[in-house]
Amino acid sequence: MPELRKDPILGRWIIISQERGKRPSDFLIPDKARTMGGFCPLCPGNEHTTPHEVLVYGRDGGAPADSPGWKLRVVPNKFPALIIEGNLDKQAEGLYDRMNGIGAHEVIIDTPDHNTRFVDLPPDEIQLSFAAYQSRIRDLSQDRRFNYVLVFKNYGCAAGASLEHSHTQLIALPVLPRMTDAELAGALSYFRYKDRCIYCDIIRQELQQNIRVVCQNEHFVTLTPFAPRSPFELWILPKEHSSSYIDLPESRLSSLAAIFSESMRRLDGCIPDVSYNFLLHTQPLRSEALEHYHWHFEILPALTSIAGFERGTGFYINPMPPEQSCACLKAVHL
């Protein structure tokens, strides 16, 4: 059973997810066990090698579950960081706090095609992934043990990807992550002072300054943020205030897919096939709509190394101002 432990000073949560039988030297090449040589468990025809699907799009109604013919498929992670069965069993150990590592860890298989990168998918296929995130978050929010769902993608080795086939991951957590907590607290503090959403103010200022706006459409805008952690960091925000991704109407998913696709293709044009993570920032589960928070995506290219300074301070050193990243991204011919 994995375990959740809290750092008593920082409030940082750690998952102790023990892989049995490992010796110290086995940690030197993390996740090597998951690459599995040339075999791809996410490809059509190999559905029986994953846990049973929890969501599928595009397969004929009459076809059996876990069979080919799908356009998108969501399955539990075969090597989950947290496990779905059990109760939290919160306990103290002296001054420390721990609980069982209960959670959901799912894999959204974006496409049946092993060789198509997410950035190369047509917007109407990308849209399926965005719809799947909504569907899974809605479903998992019914489980009262969970407080937050994190949706994220690791693309490329430098960003921690361990499988080549395009996929997104989702982890449902019993506790609010420290970074989400800090983001909510920072936004609330601004709201109390100004009585306005800080993200709405950022969008207003950015559209007016127009030096960090990469692209926009009717409903969304893509920015290089003022204080980015790396060159070409991108934020994609809805222009209309909303704190919850699952409140985005289905009619807007195609608009989101369009700007996401354009933003990713611009990034790919600047740094071909760069490794990246993207992360969905949305409000905690079962929260009422928040006036101070604003859901968005953050795309973080893996271009700067994380060394002692970054680890010790939370500072990042970025060799390129976002205004320059923005100019490069805008200059890409699509």
Place this chain on the structure above:
Amino acid sequence: MPELRKDPILGRWIIISQERGKRPSDFLIPDKARTMGGFCPLCPGNEHTTPHEVLVYGRDGGAPADSPGWKLRVVPNKFPALIIEGNLDKQAEGLYDRMNGIGAHEVIIDTPDHNTRFVDLPPDEIQLSFAAYQSRIRDLSQDRRFNYVLVFKNYGCAAGASLEHSHTQLIALPVLPRMTDAELAGALSYFRYKDRCIYCDIIRQELQQNIRVVCQNEHFVTLTPFAPRSPFELWILPKEHSSSYIDLPESRLSSLAAIFSESMRRLDGCIPDVSYNFLLHTQPLRSEALEHYHWHFEILPALTSIAGFERGTGFYINPMPPEQSCACLKAVHL
């Protein structure tokens, strides 16, 4: 001029340190320019290739500055993230905050011997490094522009090291890093509740439980912390309460060097030549002694990959419980 920018939501500071003439693709292999082929700027005989030394130990009094014969040498970083000359010039840009990238970035050359790793230095040579950290922090604390000095070591490529020759780095900052701020706040919150230092309580509990104590001597103790970010993470703490590293009496430096050396050799015994960062956690400059804070070193092996989940949440997934790491470390024959 580098620039400091603050994320308006998280309060996270970013250093924009522009390296001129770089194209987007140049960011793919960070720091490659600094490896300089086979030439080592930190070796004796090459003193003229570094900026002028600001501290030296072991060279005869009559010998000229920047000449060989030293045991330890501190020089400004030739490629500093922040620069020492200028004023902060704090400014707003609409709702954003920025200031000039003023700070000190120094390199402590631990030893003249290119091929000796820090872990292989005899304790009396390691002690010189610890003395140098104190001396440089004391000196930099007289500059009122600086609020914090971070001392850290990157060893090995996976930990972000760009030079082979054993060295430690130091960055003096005009602002308090977010992580330090969070650590101080967490410790203060505990102190207000309990009227005790949380680190003193941790030491007491750990010595009593004795399942995460790797080694100790009269003045110091090395622990695998309860909620570690990676296998074999180590904390080295003074047993006697003290919030400031520079208040450590000179007579205790040998005791610190002894336990540090033993801890590092145990780590090296478990995972030979592992990449790691170590970080000195101490109070802000010119602060009075704090009842709630406790200086210490944290040693963080670079064994777990930082992917989207970690970046998005501040969560870490650690495949080995600290009790098991501790047992491995204690079993090493020295």
